Amino acid sequence: MTPTHPFDKALELHHSDIRVGHFTGTTSPDYWNMVGPFGGTTAALALQAVLRHPDLLGAPIALTVNYAAALEAGAFDIQATAVRTNRSTQHWTVQITQAGASGAPHMTTTATVITAVRRETWGENDLPMPDVPRAEAVERITIGPSGVAWVGQYEMRPVSGSIPSKWDGSGHHSESRLWLRDAQPRALDFTSLAAMSDLFYPRVWLRRATPVPAGTVSITTYFHANAAQLAEVGTGYLLGSATGQQFSNGFFDQAAQLWSESGMLLATSNQIVYYKE
Numbered sequence: 001m002t003p004t005h006p007f008d009k010a011l012e013l014h015h016s017d018i019r020v021g022h023f024t025g026t027t028s029p030d031y032w033n034m035v036g037p038f039g040g041t042t043a044a045l046a047l048q049a050v051l052r053h054p055d056l057l058g059a060p061i062a063l064t065v066n067y068a069a070a071l072e073a074g075a076f077d078i079q080a081t082a083v084r085t086n087r088s089t090q091h092w093t094v095q096i097t098q099a100g101a102s103g104a105p106h107m108t109t110t111a112t113v114i115t116a117v118r119r120e121t122w123g124e125n126d127l128p129m130p131d132v133p134r135a136e137a138v139e140r141i142t143i144g145p146s147g148v149a150w151v152g153q154y155e156m157r158p159v160s161g162s163i164p165s166k167w168d169g170s171g172h173h174s175e176s177r178l179w180l181r182d183a184q185p186r187a188l189d190f191t192s193l194a195a196m197s198d199l200f201y202p203r204v205w206l207r208r209a210t211p212v213p214a215g216t217v218s219i220t221t222y223f224h225a226n227a228a229q230l231a232e233v234g235t236g237y238l239l240g241s242a243t244g245q246q247f248s249n250g251f252f253d254q255a256a257q258l259w260s261e262s263g264m265l266l267a268t269s270n271q272i273v274y275y276k277e
Contacts, residue, residue, distance in 0.1 A: 005186045006030040006153060007195070010041050011048045013078065021053050021080040027073050031150040036070030038150035039216050040195030046094040046111035047194050049080035057082075057090040058117040059227055060190050064220040065111045072098060077105065080113075089116045118226050127268075129259040132159045135179035135237040154199065155183045157237075163201060164209040171209035174244035174254070176200060185235040188266075190223060193230065196238060196258060197221040197269040203244030203254040204275045212275050217251070219271035225264060233260045250274055 010028035031041040043065040050056065076098045084091040096109035132138075138157040161176030180199060186192060198221075202214035242256040256269045 005182070005184060007041075007044075007182065007186060007192060010037075011044055011191055013045070013048055013052060015052065016077075019079075020055070021049070021082075023049050023052065023078045023080070024075060025078065026075050027071055029073070029149060031153060032073075033148055033150055036072065038195070038198070039065075039067060039219070040198035041150070042067070042071060042096070042109055043111070043198060043219060043221070044191040044195040045078060046080075046096065046109065047113060048191050049078040049094055050092050050113045050115065051190065053080050053082065053092075055082050055085075056115060057085055058088070058115040060113060060194075060223050061089075061116045061118075062114040062220065062222050063111065063194055064113075064218065065109060066218045067109055067216055069106070069108045071096070071108050074098070076108070088119075089114060125263075125265050127257060127265055129239055129263040129265070130177060130241060132177055132239065135239075135261070138179055153183055154180055154196075156180050156199075159239075161206055161242075164206065167209055167211050169208060169210050171205075171207045174203040174207040175241065176203075176206060176243075177239065177241045179237045180240055181235065181237050187235055188230045188233045188238075190227070190230065193223065193225075193258065193267050194221055196240070197256060197267050198271070199240060200242035200254065200256055202273055202275065203242065204247060204252055204273070207244055207247060212277060214273055214275040217272050217274055219269055221267055221269040223267050225260075225266045229260075229264060230266070232262075233264075233266070236261050238266065247275075250276065 013023040013025045016022045031038045092113040094111040097105040100106040157179040159177040239259045244254045258267045
């Protein structure tokens with residue numbers, strides 16, 4: 001019997017009998033971050049609830065996740081609701097809650113998902129993959145024990161823009177490029193692509209070379225590939241690129257792109273991140 005991949009364990013949901021689209025789950029220590037689960041896994045959970053819904057139409061084209069509060073270790077509930085179904089698109093809302101000290105549900109995460117039936121049309125990529133060394137030619141980064149378990153679940157090979165080796169305030173740009181994939185081989189799908197879209201450390205750290213507290217408030221990911229194209233990627237590497245755009249008054253936004261090794265643009269994302277002095 002093949003062991004269950006840690007990511008699939010983290011996304012394990014049980015459809016409850018309370019109402020259609022209501023799921024229960026438990027946080028995974030394998031993808032723990034500093035104060036809660038890795039935000040990419042939380043985004044993947046929101047998407048997973050939609051993909052598991054019996055009324056699903058099509059496949060994901062957009063996912064927006066708003067992190068109202070960190071999930072605490074333990075059980076949680078997810079409600080996925082189809083609020084509008086058209087001929088080709090379906091619009092969803094998702095809510096993740098946990099029981100508070102009084103037993104009343106506390107909202108931790110809200111999300112919207114759009115799924116669609118893709119049709120054959122003309123297409124072109126106006127954002128080609130950067131010319132970088134192949135993954136095998138780039139050294140894999142090794143991060144020792146840090147209390148951030150999720151980092152060990154990914155193989156990362158930075159091409160440029162690694163985490164600063166000296167926190168001396170000398171940063172002058174915010175762009176990173178790296179090859180990445182699951183550390184334990186797992187075929188790419190929409191949920192893992194959603195998680196990998198949030199794989200980049202805060203751009204403010206690179207831009208300032210100063211490790212200020214920072215955390216994602218909201219992230220939107222657009223999916224440009226269909227399921228068959230993701231299956232072609234399999235367990236191969238993705239090339240990721242991320243850049244900060246505006247840093248001001250405690251918030252900044254960063255844009256990211258993910259390509260397959262063959263140069264197909266698989267997903268793009270934008271997120272707004274808070275930072276503190």
